[in-house]
Amino acid sequence: MADDILLDVRDLRVSFGPVRAVDGVSLAIGRGPFGIALVGESGSGKTTVGRAILRLVPASGGTIAFDGQDVLGLRGPRLRAYRRAVQIVFQDADNSLDPRMRIGTTLGEVLIAHGLAGRGALGGRATARVEAQVAALLSEAALDPALASRYPHQLSGGQRQRVAIARALAVSPRLLVLDEPTSALDVTAQARILALVRRLRDERQLAYLLITHNLAIIPGLCEQMVVLYLGRVAESGPTGELLARPAHPYTLALRSAVPEIDAAARRSRIILPGDTPQAGSTPPGCPFHPRCPLAIDVCRTTVPPLQAVAPGRQAACHRAGEVLSGLRPPGAPAQLAEDPGRPR
Amino acid sequence: MSPAKLEVRDLRVSFAGHPVASVPELNVDGGEIVGLAGESGSGKSMTILAVLGLAGTAGAAVTGSVRLDGQELIGLSAARLRAIRGRRIAAIFQSPALAFNPVFRVGAIVSRTLRQHGLSGAEATARADAAMRSVLLPPELLDRYPAQLSGGQLQRVAIALALALRAEVLLADEPTSALDVTVQAEVLELLRELRDSRGMAVLFVSHDLAVIAELCDRVAIMRAGQVVEQGPTGQVIAAPRHDYTRELLAAVPRLGE
Amino acid sequence: MSRFGRFLRANPLIATGGVIALLIVLIAVFAPLVVPYPADAGAATHPEIALQAPSAQHLFGTDQVGRDVFSRVLTGARVSPVVALFVLLISCVVGISLGVLAGYFGGVTDEIIMRITDIFLAFPPLLLALAFATVLPANLTSLTIAIAISWWPWYTRLVRGQAASVAGRPYVEACRALGIPSWRILLRHVLPNSVTPVIVQVSLDVGGVILTASALSFLGLGAQDPTPDWGLMVAEGQNYFTTQWWLVTFPGLAILITALAFNLLGDGLRDVLDPRRVLVR
Numbered sequence: 116m117a118d119d120i121l122l123d124v125r126d127l128r129v130s131f132g133p134v135r136a137v138d139g140v141s142l143a144i145g146r147g148p149f150g151i152a153l154v155g156e157s158g159s160g161k162t163t164v165g166r167a168i169l170r171l172v173p174a175s176g177g178t179i180a181f182d183g184q185d186v187l188g189l190r191g192p193r194l195r196a197y198r199r200a201v202q203i204v205f206q207d208a209d210n211s212l213d214p215r216m217r218i219g220t221t222l223g224e225v226l227i228a229h230g231l232a233g234r235g236a237l238g239g240r241a242t243a244r245v246e247a248q249v250a251a252l253l254s255e256a257a258l259d260p261a262l263a264s265r266y267p268h269q270l271s272g273g274q275r276q277r278v279a280i281a282r283a284l285a286v287s288p289r290l291l292v293l294d295e296p297t298s299a300l301d302v303t304a305q306a307r308i309l310a311l312v313r314r315l316r317d318e319r320q321l322a323y324l325l326i327t328h329n330l331a332i333i334p335g336l337c338e339q340m341v342v343l344y345l346g347r348v349a350e351s352g353p354t355g356e357l358l359a360r361p362a363h364p365y366t367l368a369l370r371s372a373v374p375e376i377d378a379a380a381r382r383s384r385i386i387l388p389g390d391t392p393q394a395g396s397t398p399p400g401c402p403f404h405p406r407c408p409l410a411i412d413v414c415r416t417t418v419p420p421l422q423a424v425a426p427g428r429q430a431a432c433h434r435a436g437e438v439l440s441g442l443r444p445p446g447a448p449a450q451l452a453e454d455p456g457r458p459r
Numbered sequence: 460m461s462p463a464k465l466e467v468r469d470l471r472v473s474f475a476g477h478p479v480a481s482v483p484e485l486n487v488d489g490g491e492i493v494g495l496a497g498e499s500g501s502g503k504s505m506t507i508l509a510v511l512g513l514a515g516t517a518g519a520a521v522t523g524s525v526r527l528d529g530q531e532l533i534g535l536s537a538a539r540l541r542a543i544r545g546r547r548i549a550a551i552f553q554s555p556a557l558a559f560n561p562v563f564r565v566g567a568i569v570s571r572t573l574r575q576h577g578l579s580g581a582e583a584t585a586r587a588d589a590a591m592r593s594v595l596l597p598p599e600l601l602d603r604y605p606a607q608l609s610g611g612q613l614q615r616v617a618i619a620l621a622l623a624l625r626a627e628v629l630l631a632d633e634p635t636s637a638l639d640v641t642v643q644a645e646v647l648e649l650l651r652e653l654r655d656s657r658g659m660a661v662l663f664v665s666h667d668l669a670v671i672a673e674l675c676d677r678v679a680i681m682r683a684g685q686v687v688e689q690g691p692t693g694q695v696i697a698a699p700r701h702d703y704t705r706e707l708l709a710a711v712p713r714l715g716e
Numbered sequence: 717m718s719r720f721g722r723f724l725r726a727n728p729l730i731a732t733g734g735v736i737a738l739l740i741v742l743i744a745v746f747a748p749l750v751v752p753y754p755a756d757a758g759a760a761t762h763p764e765i766a767l768q769a770p771s772a773q774h775l776f777g778t779d780q781v782g783r784d785v786f787s788r789v790l791t792g793a794r795v796s797p798v799v800a801l802f803v804l805l806i807s808c809v810v811g812i813s814l815g816v817l818a819g820y821f822g823g824v825t826d827e828i829i830m831r832i833t834d835i836f837l838a839f840p841p842l843l844l845a846l847a848f849a850t851v852l853p854a855n856l857t858s859l860t861i862a863i864a865i866s867w868w869p870w871y872t873r874l875v876r877g878q879a880a881s882v883a884g885r886p887y888v889e890a891c892r893a894l895g896i897p898s899w900r901i902l903l904r905h906v907l908p909n910s911v912t913p914v915i916v917q918v919s920l921d922v923g924g925v926i927l928t929a930s931a932l933s934f935l936g937l938g939a940q941d942p943t944p945d946w947g948l949m950v951a952e953g954q955n956y957f958t959t960q961w962w963l964v965t966f967p968g969l970a971i972l973i974t975a976l977a978f979n980l981l982g983d984g985l986r987d988v989l990d991p992r993r994v995l996v997r
Contacts, residue, residue: 156639169893198895210886228896301498306710331712372644373714374669390609391639
């Protein structure tokens, strides 16, 4: 079993000063082809988990192991080697490319910096090699190789995001972290990116961690799913099962909140009172209890542990078993919300 | 047949001779939500600005007709437009934080706007409080600064302001795109209530077809400045007539089992 | 029309500034060959024709020792602007390097560099330049060094803020995630994106440096008479201002026009260097 795991995150904690953005998150990413989704809204810590995996923010606790090797203690050449194996595509495609550099130069830079353009990176022959590789990367990302001479602002949002993906692929990573890859894009561009990820998964035997708040893009891309709330895992398990039979009230609410085009697929809304809390404003007991429509007394005092609720499935809820068996919140009209704003 | 609350005819918006939005016909009646769907660059936001009479400030030229209860708005003097804007036609935008000046308390902005439209201080406070309750926010939040409120809360305050002004028409330009999905559900529910219990006419702009499908009674699909298809939402989605509509619908990821 | 011609038409700021700047450079280069009284720019004096108003023989009149002001002003183009050039060059090199390092690395590096910068900034620039100029022999080289010492901290401060902002941008973070070494990130990403405010500031500073140089020259710490330094000429002509206005006006105008030209050039350059500039068809 352990051989199948490419990236093993255990009890990860990341704090920014007093704020605990990630408070004990564990997840396992299998070897490619494999897709796992990390789902949550603002304040859930999902982006921070992605950044911690890439060693862009320091972890304050827990372990991350890649192929059995510790990741958090890596330095120098070992760290650079790790950065060839694990890559990230950021949410903000508009700003993840240097606006003053042509696309070809941006991609070429990665190749040269990692010595992937062959020996002797000076002179005409080397330039031609780099250009050829850049063209190959652009084609793989379904882009016209002629775009290499353009600047980022001359491309559409969808094209920029594909360049970002091409750049991440330049180092031939084994694991790709996709941080909200489509939230800034139009729906047609989004569809193209998702199709691209699917294709890359097959062609490159890629493993990826898809960080998103949009549940609708997960089926078809990720076989496993982890739902985060306020820096903790609410529940995790196989995507199909988790969405069909949630074991956590937050997953229920999240799923019911996703707007559906097909009238037949629409579920009755569970409206959660208040707003998504800011990271660091964790209440006592279960982090979700202030907004939970199924909260009972124990929820206010005791933090529910993450426990198995079914084979391959875990949930952190005192009533997980009941939710799994079909317990649903009553269709109560929303009441005057508790005052959940940010204190100054 | 009585004229619709808001009637748009042959509206054309252009920048330096280049057309950016062209809407031949669009009606929004009280008690209905009409959606304007499209991707970026489709001209939907420019349409909203043109209806509000703000397109000129952005440097655009506007021709055509926009009637509110039969009264023509295009070409009205700035003073008369100002009286109508806010008071009878309210608008909420994608980034609520931009609508509130960060150095003022939210309540100060709300009451100033109300007083600007003729209410006395006491009336303004009373209406503001009542409106906040309607959007399920405690009136005390009015004492906060915008930075102390979340995106969802600010958006609801913006809606409360529209309510307090007793606006008859609400123009919403991507009001939930920047919000978390659970918060979005709340705001959409609120808009439905406004339609049902207050009889507001709502024009809802979004790039999210699923949201439009759930919320809007009728929809107009825009692409590159043109309206390619429009009609009752259920019909457009079940039986799209234009290729672009089909393309859009095919691209929407679906969650349903 | 050639591409260059079209470019100038579309950018009137650069065109005007550039043309004037070019003119100044030409004057500086060819002055000794072109001016009517080249000796007057040197040690020659003609007390018998002192303080004459502008006329056909002396376009800008003569100064208090009879030298042709026109010749001196034109030859002065070899003095003040050149001092300004070197001052700004040194300040840029030192200031930008330190600013980029401080802004990108932050932490201790930032603290050390900025505290040193703050120490220099604590002194009024003129006073600081004065202090250094006093201990150095009184000539143009010392003047240049003295002013440069007091000038570089402003650029460090300017660049450091910009560099810190760039360092936090997604594309820089992406580079780090991609394993690109720091020196490369600094050179190819942070530096080019941090330099724009400096360009504008430099153009504004041309006038400032010339004035500072003139103040120091007036105090006898920089250019010495008979060097036709514009600032020095203004300073020396102050006493005659109300009656023999030409002693001050013409060198003053030279300073003004030079400063203006580089100002316009800088403004235009900043616009051009932004690759996002919308091209007007």
